[in-house]
Amino acid sequence: MALLHRAELRPSKLELLVPWLPGRPWFAGEAGAEVTRVAAYRFDDPAGEVGVETLLVRAGDGPVLQVPLTYRGAPLAGADEHLVGVIEHSVLGRRWAYDACGDPVYPPLLAAAVLADAGQAEEYFEVDGKREMRPASMTLTGSRTGRPVPTGPVSAGPVDSGGTVVRVGEVELAVVRQPVPADVPPAGGLTGTWPGQDEPVLLAYAR
Template sequence: MALLHRAELRPTKLDLLAAWLPSRRWFHGPAGADIVRVAGFRFDDPAGAVGIETMLVRAGDGSVHQVPLTYRGAPLEGADGWLVGTTDHSVLGPRWVYDGCGDPVYAAALAAAVLAGTGQAEEFFEVDGERKYREPSMTIASSGAGDAPVPAVGPPRRVVDADPALIVTDSVELVVLRCLDDGGGERAGAMLTGTWPGQPTPLPLAYAVPR
């Protein structure tokens, strides 16, 4: 379960992405165009310490990009190269926002979603002490649910910042598609797919292969 706050972020997540995305080699979009959110989903952090959100965004009439983000209350040691930026959350205070591909908590959550079909987190807002369910803006599904036990996923040993992104751990290799417009092609391993308004046919989002 993801418990969300009706809070103000300065700068906003889209502001952070507008500054960060054009610096990525895999980004396809017109220069200077506004970044808009297409859809998104969240994973649960079993420890409850890290927010994990995958955003689908587009710049102008450019491609739909998948951007996994993690939100932390303190810097992640050794992950400066994956820092998207910092923001001030009106409820939680300063937040460090990372590209999830460089965050071990995201890697573990993605492996569980692809290999065990743990699915996306249900999202709730707390309003006047009462929790209100928020309908998801997209749906994910796994082709590998129940096929094999999910190995313990340690910290990434190697991460390739490309399209697709590659996350290599001691127990699993994860592939995260960045640009979703071309479907990504067929790859080995269990597959995570997504559908959202305007995209009723499932498209590949990620793959996982135990090592």
């Protein structure tokens, strides 16, 4: 479960991505153009400390790009190269936003979604002491491979124009940065749909 806050963010998440995205090898779109949100999904950090959100966005009239992010209340040691930027959150204070592929919290959560169809976190707002559920903006479908979900050492692998590789234990996962409809590989995959995108797109897969 993800508990969200009705808060002001400076800069906003999308504003943060405007200067960051063009420097990625997988970027496509108009450099410096407005970044717009297409859909999003979240995973639950078991420790409840790190926000884990994946944004599907466009830069100008470019294709859909997949941007997994983590939000932390303090800098992540040794992860400067993965820092997207710093956000001032009117409720939580300063938050450090990272490319989730370089954050050790993310790969095990992605592995659970890809290999065991763990799904996305339910999102809630707290209003006047009561929790109100936020409808999901997209649908996720993972594979039920029967393989155990790894929990071993985590690392980030190569990045290219097609995507980013992360590893957890003996499992290697590819995050598709420009998701399009594609077959799910036999080793397992994660697909998504959203309003206006009825044909599932491949978001990530086991290699």
